[in-house]
Every structure is written in structure tokens, then in C-alpha cells.
Amino acid sequence: MSDLVSQRPTRIVVDLDALADNLRAIRGRVGVPVMAILKANAYGHGLIPVARHLQAQGAGQFGVAFVEEGIALRRAGITVPILVLGGILGRQAGQLIEHDLELTVSSIDKLRKVEAAAQALGRKAVVHLKIDTGMERIGVHSETCAPFIEAAVASRWCMLKGVYSHLACADDPGSAMTALQLERFRAACAHFTRLGAPMPIRHLANSGGILHFPDSWLDMVRPGILLYGVLPDPQARPTIEVRPALELLSQVVYFKVVHAGRPVSYGATWAPPADTRIVTIPLGYGDGYPRALSNRGQVLIRGRRLPIVGRVCMDQFMVDLGPDGTAYNGDDVVLIGQQGDAAIRVEDLALQADTIGYEILTRLNERIPREYRGG
Structure with a gap:
């Protein structure tokens, strides 16, 4: 079973060097x-x-x-x-x-x-x-x-x-x-x-x-x-320089053209006004990714910030590439982290989901494999 789990395209990557740097920065500040x-x-x-x-x-x-x-x-x-x-x-x-x-x-x-x-x-x-x-x-x-x-x-x-x-x-x-x-x-x-x-x-x-x-x-x-490199509140001042230690990553597993007016996902809460290109991401609220990001959240694919459309499902959600967007099965998807010059922070997700960064992080459960780098 562990071999099967390790094949999952969705994963958390933890930067151990970032954790060490953050600990060092806090120690240096407080004494x-x-x-x-x-x-x-x-x-x-x-x-x-x-x-x-x-x-x-x-x-x-x-x-x-x-x-x-x-x-x-x-x-x-x-x-x-x-x-x-x-x-x-x-x-x-x-x-x-x-x-x-x-x-x-x-x-x-x-x-x-x-x-x-x-x-x-x-x-x-x-x-x-x-x-x-x-x-x-x-x-x-x-x-x-x-x-x-x-x-x-x-x-x-x-x-x-x-x-x-x-x-x-x-x-x-x-x-x-x-x-x-x-x-x-x-x-x-x-x-x-x-x-x-x-x-x-x-x-x-x-x-x-x-x-x-x-x-x-x-x-x-x-x-x-x-x-862990996340501010506790939108009002918090970054008086200590820390950096995020966690990335949440996945890959595109399906591509299709959805015609104008054809609703996407449960409840038919969103439909494209014109023909568009939709990709499916193998991650959902069963992993702790907030359902509240339905029709509100964003991801990064090929350096572009793209919207989540329709309701987030237990194991999957859909992203709108637009009528001319391009993505292929296996393309990397960033849900938390950086891709090119664009970034999605835990704080961004918390704001979009009307919650706090603590909840975003602690809901990410053991169904998602974790990789550790640095250290």
C-alpha cells in the first residue's frame, strides 16, 4: 500500500532548511x-x-x-x-x-x-x-x-x-x-x-x-x-523575516473542452459563458483542501494564476484554463508555493476561504504524501 500511496501526484514538500532558518531568526530576535x-x-x-x-x-x-x-x-x-x-x-x-x-x-x-x-x-x-x-x-x-x-x-x-x-x-x-x-x-x-x-x-x-x-x-x-513561516493573522506585522516551509503540489490528470452553458461539478454552481478548457486536479476536501475555495480559489499552472471552478469535490476539483489556455496531463500544479514569479501563500488561501492560516495547514491530512528536502 505504501508503494501505491507514493505514486500519488499530489504531495506536500517540506523545506527543512526553511524551518532551521526560521528557528534561527526567532532565536536571534527574542534572545x-x-x-x-x-x-x-x-x-x-x-x-x-x-x-x-x-x-x-x-x-x-x-x-x-x-x-x-x-x-x-x-x-x-x-x-x-x-x-x-x-x-x-x-x-x-x-x-x-x-x-x-x-x-x-x-x-x-x-x-x-x-x-x-x-x-x-x-x-x-x-x-x-x-x-x-x-x-x-x-x-x-x-x-x-x-x-x-x-x-x-x-x-x-x-x-x-x-x-x-x-x-x-x-x-x-x-x-x-x-x-x-x-x-x-x-x-x-x-x-x-x-x-x-x-x-x-x-x-x-x-x-x-x-x-x-x-x-x-x-x-x-x-x-x-x-x-513554519506563516503569519498568524492578516493584521500581523512581519517584524521577523521567516519563509514558508511547506508547498502543496499536484499535477493535471485530465483535460477536456467544456461547452458554453454546461455546468461543472456538484450543484451546477458554475458554467462557462463560452466554450472553455477545463483540467482536473486530483485533490479535494478529503485531503483537507477547503471546500470553501469552490469558485473562489486559484492555482498556478505553467506560471499562470487560474481559477477553481465549480465545487471542490472530496478527491478532485476543476480549473478553468480559459478558451485558449494550454495544459497537459502531468503538468505541475501549485496550490501552495511558488511557480515562476507567481506565488500562492497559506495566507492567501485563508483569506479566500474565510478562515485562518492555522486551519489551512492543520487540515492537510495524512492522505497526502510528504517529502522532505534540505536538512
Whole structure:
């Protein structure tokens, strides 16, 4: 089956040198350690190959969303410290400890469950405390976190490595929310000083924080989408020079002339006003390519920017070459990336599909083979 999959003309190409350059650029800008975020299959780039490459580049800390991602990394030989950022259930604590994964502790109740699991295993858990400064997702509210911090400092079975929060609006450089969250986070961290306890590693800045809010860099930063060369929001300022690490490519598999008025694809939502030339591309929403790009998206063929026509299907979609356009079976098609002087960025697709770059990348699933270059 793997031999058959490898023959598929649609593929993702990941530039490992771009990833290394982006990590280097972020490090050079912030001047503090970097936690490389690898959740959601490394933002569609491939969890294990990306982790192995970044570890070879000297990355000192990884972050993932779920315990399963952390275990997959350990089984692949990754030795870098790995923080599981998501909320956990008490029954998962032992698994995290056994695989040498760092835990997010988001309440006193979670702390007690982690302590019990660590004691049962006879080994300490490495934990980061989650403070809620404005996301209302997980974590103890900053204004009521004193008992939580006191309990963590006093814990015999938890080794307190970090304390962190998450920025809700840092993608927007004009938002006042980030300053408020930083103020709340600093107030929460002051409890360590009050208790005479060592200050854990404080980490707050996501990609938006790294780009726009130097005060949020503190002791460590957590780049996600920025590490992969994509801006987190149309409003984001490119204060750090990064380059995209992912291309999405395919090939033409069918050519035909469609006569005027003959509708194309499901729902008959588009028909040419005059005879035109249509090609079919073997990729669809079953691969994670957005159906929202129906009659809106574009691709590059022979250096020309051409429109997607009709609805994107599960496995295919159609492109209008125009009445005089030329393309042949096997011609390269760029869906994300560059061809000649033209380029289609993740940010462009997100705008056309009325979504965000994060969704474009993380929806690209394992049905698409991945190739790795450089490194």
C-alpha cells in the first residue's frame, strides 16, 4: 500500500532548511529559549520528521497538545523536553510521567491527581502551572491563583519547572488585551516572590506575542505558526523575516473542452459563458483542501494564476484554463508555493476561504504524501 500511496501526484514538500532558518531568526530576535510547538502534526508539516530536524538544530524544548503526540515523539527517539499543553484527565497523569513528558497543571484538583500518580510511580512529575489571564479556556484565574501556587510550591511529588498563560489577541498589534494579560500574569508570578520560592520559567508569548509584544517574551517563547513561516493573522506585522516551509503540489490528470452553458461539478454552481478548457486536479476536501475555495480559489499552472471552478469535490476539483489556455496531463500544479514569479501563500488561501492560516495547514491530512528536502 505504501508503494501505491507514493505514486500519488499530489504531495506536500517540506523545506527543512526553511524551518532551521526560521528557528534561527526567532532565536536571534527574542534572545531567550524557544519552545517549538509541534502540535497538530507539526502544523501539517509532519510531527516526527520536523521534531527530529529541530532537535538536530539544537531546539531545547518542544510543546504538543496531547499525550499521544508526546508519546509518539518519545517512541521516535526524541529526547528534548516535551510539554503537553492541553488539559489532561487524572487517569492520563501516570502515562505522561512514565514517558518523561512535562505536564500542564491547571487546577489544585489536577495537581493532587498528578501528585498521586507520581507517588504511585515513585518518581516526580515535571509540571508547568497554567494561569488563565483572559482566554477562559483552562487554568486558574490570575486573581485567585495564590492558593494554587502555594500548593504547587509545597508539593513533594511535583517538580515545578514553568508557569505560563496564553495570549488571546496578540495576533493584532493594536489590541489592548495583551497588555492587560501581561499585567495579570506578572501579578500572578509575584506570588512566587512573596512565598520566597524560586521563580519558574515564565512563558507567555505565542507567534503574535513574538512578532508584536517584546514585553511578553519573558523567559521563553512558544512559536507555532511563525516557526513554519506563516503569519498568524492578516493584521500581523512581519517584524521577523521567516519563509514558508511547506508547498502543496499536484499535477493535471485530465483535460477536456467544456461547452458554453454546461455546468461543472456538484450543484451546477458554475458554467462557462463560452466554450472553455477545463483540467482536473486530483485533490479535494478529503485531503483537507477547503471546500470553501469552490469558485473562489486559484492555482498556478505553467506560471499562470487560474481559477477553481465549480465545487471542490472530496478527491478532485476543476480549473478553468480559459478558451485558449494550454495544459497537459502531468503538468505541475501549485496550490501552495511558488511557480515562476507567481506565488500562492497559506495566507492567501485563508483569506479566500474565510478562515485562518492555522486551519489551512492543520487540515492537510495524512492522505497526502510528504517529502522532505534540505536538512
